[in-house]
Amino acid sequence: MIDIPKMGFGKRGNGMPGYDFHPLIQKARLLVFDCDGVLFDSSQSNIAFFNHCLELGGYGPLNHGMAEKAVYMSVGQLLEELFNDARDRERLYTISQSVRFEEFFDSMRPLFDFESVLPILGSRYRLAVASNRSASLGLLFEHFALERYFSFRVSALDAPPKPDPEMLLRCCAHFGVSPSETVYLGDSAADSLAAAGAGTGFIGIGGRVSGPAVGSPADLLVRSG
Numbered sequence: 001m002i003d004i005p006k007m008g009f010g011k012r013g014n015g016m017p018g019y020d021f022h023p024l025i026q027k028a029r030l031l032v033f034d035c036d037g038v039l040f041d042s043s044q045s046n047i048a049f050f051n052h053c054l055e056l057g058g059y060g061p062l063n064h065g066m067a068e069k070a071v072y073m074s075v076g077q078l079l080e081e082l083f084n085d086a087r088d089r090e091r092l093y094t095i096s097q098s099v100r101f102e103e104f105f106d107s108m109r110p111l112f113d114f115e116s117v118l119p120i121l122g123s124r125y126r127l128a129v130a131s132n133r134s135a136s137l138g139l140l141f142e143h144f145a146l147e148r149y150f151s152f153r154v155s156a157l158d159a160p161p162k163p164d165p166e167m168l169l170r171c172c173a174h175f176g177v178s179p180s181e182t183v184y185l186g187d188s189a190a191d192s193l194a195a196a197g198a199g200t201g202f203i204g205i206g207g208r209v210s211g212p213a214v215g216s217p218a219d220l221l222v223r224s225g
Contacts, residue, residue, distance in 0.1 A: 019120075019222065019223060019224060020223075020224040021221065022214065022219065022220040022221070022222050024183070024201070024203055024220070025125070025183050025203075025220055027181070028125060028182060028183045029125060029126060029181040030126045030128065030171065030172065030177040030181060030182040030183070031121060031125045031126070031127055031128075031182075031183055032127075032128045032129070032130050032171045032182060032184045032200070033128070033129050033150070033185045033217065034129075034130065034131055034184070034185060034188075034191050034205075035129055035131035035137065035140065036071055036072060036131065036132075036187075037111075037186075037187035037206060037208075038111070038185050038187055038217065039110065039111060039114075039129070039217075040108045040111060041108070041109040041111055042107075042108045042109075043070075043071045045104040045105065045106075045107040046071050046104075047062060047067045047070050047071070048104050049096075049099065049101055049104050050062055050070045050078065050096075053092060053095050053096045053099055056095050057092050059092075066081065066082065069081060072187070072190060072191075073132060073161075074132040074134060074156040074161040075093060075096050075156075076093065076156065076161065077132070079092055079093055101135070101136035101139060102136075102139050105143050105144075108140075110144075111216060111217075112216045113218070114144075114146075116218075117217060117218045118148075118149035118150075121220065121221075126151070126152075126175045126177065127149055127150050127151065128150055128151070128153060128154070128175070129141075129146070129150050129152075129154070130153070130162070130184070130194075131167075132155075132156050132190075133155050134155055134156045134157045135155075137157075138155070141153060152171060152174050152175070154167040154170050154171060158170065161190075162186075162190045162191055163191075163193035163197065164197070165194050165195075165196075165197030165199075167194065168182070168184055168197075168198035168200055169198050172200070179198050179199035180199065180200075180201075182198075183200060183202065183203055184200050184202050184203070185202075186203075186204065186205065186209070187204065187205045187206050187208055187209065188209065189209060191204075191209070192204065192210075192211065205217065
């Protein structure tokens, strides 16, 4: 298990002494998180998973450009990029669904201390996850006990993958919260486009997307005074 330093918060009502919520989320009621690149550094596990599927199908590994896309694309989206022939896409998709993604979980790294941050955010906001993962999102929730923090999740099994806005609209509908009171935390252009299409706010994570941004979800808790 990876050791992530604790943030050392004390207790105070809905928040913590000396800390407040970031101005970018002050007016929100619902925070929706992407998974890969926001909650976890999963680049190595995603690339290893796709390369394993390609090897089983008799193909070589992803090149550098496609490996970068493997971090945020759904299986279907990546196969669309890799193969022109629908029969090849269907065969590789079938292979991908037979591979146990949990075998690659050990190379996933949480990007911040969940226990020090998410309960505090959850004391004020509804929290959800919208990810282009498919079946692996449910397995990930079980493996890392994410249901402790997030009461709703949407994957590419439930709605069209981002940049389609449907995932975010489903989150809003589930909680009965308007898009204008919702903020999506993502790290890719597809995430930003999904938020724009849904009419939600958007915060880029990690500085890879233009617009309002923070380095980490942990930065949504800011020192007061």
